[in-house]
Amino acid sequence: MSDSELLDLQVEAIVSVLTSDHPQWIRAVAWVGRLQNDDGSPAEGDIYLNRVLCWKDGVVVPEYFTGFGDYDAYRAISQMTSDVDWTQFRLVADRDGGRQVEFVTDEPRRQVEGSATDPYWHQVDDYLELNREEVDALVGRLRASGDLPGQKKRRRGIFGLLSGGA
Numbered sequence: 001m002s003d004s005e006l007l008d009l010q011v012e013a014i015v016s017v018l019t020s021d022h023p024q025w026i027r028a029v030a031w032v033g034r035l036q037n038d039d040g041s042p043a044e045g046d047i048y049l050n051r052v053l054c055w056k057d058g059v060v061v062p063e064y065f066t067g068f069g070d071y072d073a074y075r076a077i078s079q080m081t082s083d084v085d086w087t088q089f090r091l092v093a094d095r096d097g098g099r100q101v102e103f104v105t106d107e108p109r110r111q112v113e114g115s116a117t118d119p120y121w122h123q124v125d126d127y128l129e130l131n132r133e134e135v136d137a138l139v140g141r142l143r144a145s146g147d148l149p150g151q152k153k154r155r156r157g158i159f160g161l162l163s164g165g166a
Helices: 003-019 069-080 119-125 132-143 157-163
Strands: 026-034 040-057 059-061 088-094 099-104
Touching: 003 026, 003 040, 003 069, 003 088, 026 119, 026 132, 040 119, 069 099, 088 132
Parallel strands: none
Antiparallel strands: 026 040, 026 088, 040 059, 088 099
16 A cells, blocks of 8 residues: 555545534545654654534534544554655645645744644634635535535436426
8 A cells, every 4th residue: 555545545534533422514624744853853652633624503613622533543644755855745625525635835834832822723723714714615515415414315307397496
């Protein structure tokens, strides 16, 4: 199996875990920032944040995955990319299968102190507000394809005509 295929497997494991408690999810966003100590040496831990956008009662609601089941997948990705000096791992996964994975290599590690005030942290925490147009377009795409959670599936063909739902 190629490195790309192994990475895809880990990404899918992360998406599966992030969305496991959110059956109405439409987009999952995850961010890992590698940290450094005050002396510039790599810190032992990383900072992590996620958002799971869900479709509930006709609106998009931002929620979090609060478990720990995705740790092994993040660790596997970190080990697979140990030869790459990335400082951030960004993942955006859509319900309809779209995936964006980015390893940021042109920015410094974040300081341990104050890492929760990192600008990208806010981009994830406030993801819905900052990306409203993109999320609205996703909702439109999911609605058009019949994959919006809670939406009645439209039947096609002769069965749709007979049941009154073409």
